[in-house]
Amino acid sequence: xxxxxxxxxxxxxxxLQCSRCGFCQAVCPVYGxxxxxxxxxxxxxxxxxxxxxxxxPLDDQLTESLFQCTTCASCFENCPSGVQVPEIIKQVxxxxxxxxxxxxxxxxxxxxxxxxTNIYAEDEPEDFERERNQQAEYVYFIGCxxxxxxxxxxxxxxxxxxxxxxxxxxxxxxxxxxxxxxxGYEIIPNLARKNMDLIFHTGAKTVITGCPYCFRTFNxxxxxDEMKEKGVKVVHVTQFLQDFDFSVRTDxxxxxxxxxxLGRHSGIYEExxxxxxxxxxxxxxxxxxxxxxxxxxAGGGVRGAFAKNSIAMARRRLAQAExxxxxxxxxECNSCVHNLxxxxxxxxxxxxxxxxxxxxxxxxxxx
Amino acid sequence: xxxxxxxxxVDLVGKDNFTRNIIDLVSYSCDASEHSHRPLCAxxxxxxxxxxxxxxxxxxxxxxxxxxxxxxxxxGMAVPIRGGIILxxxxxxxxxxxxxxxxxxxxxxxxxxxxxEKALAPKGFFFPPDPASGKVSTLGGNVATxxxxxxxxxxxxxxxxxxxxxxxxxxxRIMRTGxxxxxxxxxxxxxxxxxxxxxxxxxxxxxxxxxNPKPTKTSTALATFNNLxxxxxxxxxxxxxxxxxxxxxxxxxxTLSAINQNTDLNLPEVDAMLLVETDxxxxxxxxxxxxxxIRIFEANHPQEVKQATTDAEVTELWAARKSAYAVxxxxxxxxxxxxxTVPMTHIAELLKGIQDISEKHDIQIATFGHAGDGNLHPQxxxxxxxxxxxxxxxxxxxxxxxxxxxxxGTLTGEHGIxxxxxxxxxxxxxxxxxxxxxTLKKTFDPNNILNPGKMALEG
Numbered sequence: 006x007x008x009x010x011x012x013x014x015x016x017x018x019x020x021l022q023c024s025r026c027g028f029c030q031a032v033c034p035v036y037g038x039x040x041x042x043x044x045x046x047x048x049x050x051x052x053x054x055x056x057x058x059x060x061x062p063l064d065d066q067l068t069e070s071l072f073q074c075t076t077c078a079s080c081f082e083n084c085p086s087g088v089q090v091p092e093i094i095k096q097v098x099x100x101x102x103x104x105x106x107x108x109x110x111x112x113x114x115x116x117x118x119x120x121x122t123n124i125y126a127e128d129e130p131e132d133f134e135r136e137r138n139q140q141a142e143y144v145y146f147i148g149c150x151x152x153x154x155x156x157x158x159x160x161x162x163x164x165x166x167x168x169x170x171x172x173x174x175x176x177x178x179x180x181x182x183x184x185x186x187x188x189g190y191e192i193i194p195n196l197a198r199k200n201m202d203l204i205f206h207t208g209a210k211t212v213i214t215g216c217p218y219c220f221r222t223f224n225x226x227x228x229x230d231e232m233k234e235k236g237v238k239v240v241h242v243t244q245f246l247q248d249f250d251f252s253v254r255t256d257x258x259x260x261x262x263x264x265x266x267l268g269r270h271s272g273i274y275e276e277x278x279x280x281x282x283x284x285x286x287x288x289x290x291x292x293x294x295x296x297x298x299x300x301x302x303a304g305g306g307v308r309g310a311f312a313k314n315s316i317a318m319a320r321r322r323l324a325q326a327e328x329x330x331x332x333x334x335x336x337e338c339n340s341c342v343h344n345l346x347x348x349x350x351x352x353x354x355x356x357x358x359x360x361x362x363x364x365x366x367x368x369x370x371x372x
Numbered sequence: 373x374x375x376x377x378x379x380x381x382v383d384l385v386g387k388d389n390f391t392r393n394i395i396d397l398v399s400y401s402c403d404a405s406e407h408s409h410r411p412l413c414a415x416x417x418x419x420x421x422x423x424x425x426x427x428x429x430x431x432x433x434x435x436x437x438x439x440x441x442x443x444x445x446x447x448g449m450a451v452p453i454r455g456g457i458i459l460x461x462x463x464x465x466x467x468x469x470x471x472x473x474x475x476x477x478x479x480x481x482x483x484x485x486x487x488x489e490k491a492l493a494p495k496g497f498f499f500p501p502d503p504a505s506g507k508v509s510t511l512g513g514n515v516a517t518x519x520x521x522x523x524x525x526x527x528x529x530x531x532x533x534x535x536x537x538x539x540x541x542x543x544x545r546i547m548r549t550g551x552x553x554x555x556x557x558x559x560x561x562x563x564x565x566x567x568x569x570x571x572x573x574x575x576x577x578x579x580x581x582x583x584n585p586k587p588t589k590t591s592t593a594l595a596t597f598n599n600l601x602x603x604x605x606x607x608x609x610x611x612x613x614x615x616x617x618x619x620x621x622x623x624x625x626x627t628l629s630a631i632n633q634n635t636d637l638n639l640p641e642v643d644a645m646l647l648v649e650t651d652x653x654x655x656x657x658x659x660x661x662x663x664x665x666i667r668i669f670e671a672n673h674p675q676e677v678k679q680a681t682t683d684a685e686v687t688e689l690w691a692a693r694k695s696a697y698a699v700x701x702x703x704x705x706x707x708x709x710x711x712x713t714v715p716m717t718h719i720a721e722l723l724k725g726i727q728d729i730s731e732k733h734d735i736q737i738a739t740f741g742h743a744g745d746g747n748l749h750p751q752x753x754x755x756x757x758x759x760x761x762x763x764x765x766x767x768x769x770x771x772x773x774x775x776x777x778x779x780x781g782t783l784t785g786e787h788g789i790x791x792x793x794x795x796x797x798x799x800x801x802x803x804x805x806x807x808x809x810x811t812l813k814k815t816f817d818p819n820n821i822l823n824p825g826k827m828a829l830e831g
Contacts, residue, residue: 021756024701025404027444031486031508040416040462041396042443048399055398070395085634085698 010100013057016093020057022086023050029080029090034300035073035307038317044070046080046090053097063097065106071097072108073314075307076187077265077300094305098189110310111188118193122179123149131156133163133175141174144209145242146200146223148216149180150339155359158342162215162242162361168368169249173213176203181229183222188306197228204237212239215361217266217273217338218304241267242361243277243337251284253367259285260331261360262322262345263298264338277337277360284364285333291325299325301336303344319348327353335360373412377433381415381457384425389416400440400458404505406708406756407448407791411438414458420538420546420577423459427575428544430457430821437542438823439571441482441513444505446697446709447790449517449570453825459575461512467491468578476535476552477581481512488581498586500527502619503786504694512576518568520786522693525744526616526651527584529786531567538578539566542817552580565812570788571823573816587651590618591662592680592689595669596642600727603644604720606672607743610648611716613668615661618651620744621693622723626753627740630699631692639692642675644723646743647693696740697751703736706756708765708792712776713747713785725775726750733768735761747785773799789827797828806831 008014029046030036036045043052049070055061076091084090101107117126131152145166151159166173182196204212212232214220223229223239232239261281267273274295282288293299302308302318323345326334334357336342345357358366373392382390391397392413401410412435417423430437436456443450452458464480467488471477472495479488485499485506492498502521503509509519515537520529536550550556550563566573597603603622610620623631628639639645646669650661662679669677680686701707714722723739726748730737741748752768754761773783773796783793783800798806806828813820813829820830 018705021705022702024698024707025402025443026505026698026701027404027442027508028505028695028698030442031484040460040465041391041399042460042462043393043395043397043399045399048395051398051402052395061394061398066394069393085695086701087634087699 010063012053012093012096012100015096017057019088019093020050020053023047023088024086025051026085028083028085032079032083032297034075034077034079034302034318034321035314037321038302038314044073046088049074049090049094050088053093063101063104063106068101068106068108071101072111072188073307073311075265075300075302075304075318077304078269079300082269082296095187102189107189108310111306114188114306114309115185115190118180118182118185118196122196123153124180124184125149125153127153133160135163135175137175137177138203138206139174140208141172142209142211143171143173144176144204144207144212145173146178146212146214146219147175148214148219148339150343151215154343155339158339158359158362159215161365162359165361165365165368168365174207174209176207178203181219181222183218183226184306186226192226192228194228201229201231204232205235210237212237213242213245214239215242215339217241217264217271218340221266221270241273241337243267243273243280246280246361247276251364251368253364253371254284254286255333255367256287257285257332258287258289258330259333259335260289260291260326260329262291262301262334262336262341263295264336264341265298265300265304267337268298269296280360281335284367289329289331291329293325301341301344303340308344315344316348319344320350323349323353326355331355333358333363335363378413380429381413384429385415385417385422400452403443403445403448403450405446405448405451405790405792406706407451407453409451409453409455411452411458412455414460416460416463418463420540423540423575423577424544424546426457426459427540427542431543431819434819434821436821436824439516439575441510441516442484442508444509445513445517445790446787447784447792449788449790449823449826451791453791462510464577470495472497474552475554475583477583479511479579479581481510481515481576481579483511485509485511485514492583493586496586497583499533499581499583501530501533504697511579515567515576515579516569516571517786517788520742520747522619522621522742524742524747524786525611525620526618531564533582534563534567534579535582536580537563537566537576539574539576541574542819542822547574550580554582568788570790570826572813572826572829573822587618588653589655589658590649590651590686591658592647592649592686593662593666593669593678594645594647594680594689595674595677596640596645597673598643598675599673600643600723601720602672603646604723606646606668607719608716609668609672610665611744613664615650615664617648617661617665617744619647619649620742621647622739622741622743622748623647623693623696624739626703626736626738627696627700630702630738631696633702634695634699635688635692637688637692640676647689693740697749700738700751700753704753704755707751707753708769709749709751710769710772711747711749711785711787712772712781712783713745714776714779714781716746718779718781719743719746721779722748722775722781726772729768729771729775732771733764735764735768737768745785746781791826794826794828
């Protein structure tokens, strides 16, 4: 049978490699929150096999499963058969968009980014009380969530950079639009162009991102290759901070949530821990950490499209923070902070911050 | 699906516990075997009483019901081959009681093996069978298949730990079997009848397990061989040397090579590797045992003998072993995993026989398994889209089962009959035994509504 869709052309062998052992079910955050095997990676691979075998059309009735994946890559990490589920899912979503079957939330996001400069269609960007587009050693790239939903966390991250006397500038940034690649569309070239022009204009040789997703997009997507060509390095703020010493510390019990984009997708596990241990000797790991970390439930467009399950996933993660008696949950991603904070129950007394925000608060208290 | 019937089921279980969504039906059409058939619908149930009502309805309407746990079974027993209702028990996932004093744990059937393991570990106890799928398989599924695992040779299988059950019968009556006492000979052993019955006699809704104190020390060693006869002799000698290893696993050439593709272990790609674990409560105790094993290794012309020294190495070796089935699926588009088991003295013949079958039918068969209890896992790798290969696979399976029976063995040591081995039941069981099994099925399930089409019970 001739391959009808791009996902078959690219991933047929991979999909057939799924042995249906179900090991992914043990780690899939969507399955964990719903207990529906049809939403787990194995369920998704079975649906795709049915499509390839001509037993099932690739249409709207599959969106609930194929678009409900945070692309956290736990399944891939634990798949003995080596099935690259997140890559397959991203490709299938593109095929589905091509045949006109897309989750409305993702279709909406795509439409928004064609008209607006950020995923929230906000017209008034927060100025964070700072000049923009200056000549500087570093560009601090905030990202949509940090700009429009977690602006307090961002302000504190910037204050920390000030305290550390970092020579940085903000730019009139627009959405990196990398998320579109995850939800069936493609990066919008104009947005990429604008970001790069603004970055180049500052003369900075390093971009520090507050968002692990923007970090991945800049480093891995060909639309941003020009940055590499021009010698502009992109680091996540957690990598940048690890070389600093902070004169502050807390006795509170602190834990760390690995964002999927920083951890499983980028292999950055130790940098944030090194920094946190400097300021929080009472550091404790959650039962699932590093490669095994549970997803906060926000990624892959799931927070927008399947809010209830997204929150349920975050609650499972927070239950682990509660289990280890954490007073402070630190992470390195505004999206994780946002989702975890939304999911926190009143009885859960811990606080959730980005590491930058927390260090800044400690430094402020010490002054 | 008939609308009136659908409404009746929805009224019974509630809208949120019912699905006819194609996404769900496709996932419920399969387990980890090669079989597949879609159900009409699926329901989630969280109480024995609700399951009883579902069974009454199904019995009245004569609709098949197939109970399902995690769907990790390897012989199709959770595949709803006659359609009907999938009864998903994964939401019955509570550990009801752990009593260290009484040495027992009471659980609902949807509890994952690893969840119980995690709950028992801090108390120094464990439920030993250790199925390779334990991270994901449910205890109800373990009971239904009488699951074995890596610890079988020393600790036995699920059956040896089930003290009692709560079961919903196909007619909707709820029954308790067994006792919470450590031993009981009170009446027929109904508990054992249900363990391994593959969901054909009743729906298990509560399990009382005996639990063991967990040995605190282990030692792991491995040896590689370039000769299956030496390997077989080694296994034999270990098992009658006076010690019983807590695990004695074999990994064949294809398996080693597939594991190497998936890990950085760089295992030697030889004819066979034996991986042994001994356990105890002091270092001396396990060291004494592992030294004995190593001496036997050395007397049987090994290529290499090695003792694992770091915890990381040990963890990685055992994780690699547990992933064997799934890593092998990388090689061809399809595979079937068998679990023939023979008395220990025949293990060398079985190993050799599997190799001969592979050559005879010109089909790739990878082997690994629980050598310590004579249970091998030949995994036949083939292209499921190629009719010639499919036919070769069928022939190889037939030869394999005939070989196992000829060696006084059994079709299945731990995966069950399900759909895959149903056609071979009469190879192992005489007509009287088949008749008794079928009569039992009719006694419990006269309308043949509970997991029909399995275990050759309709013959």
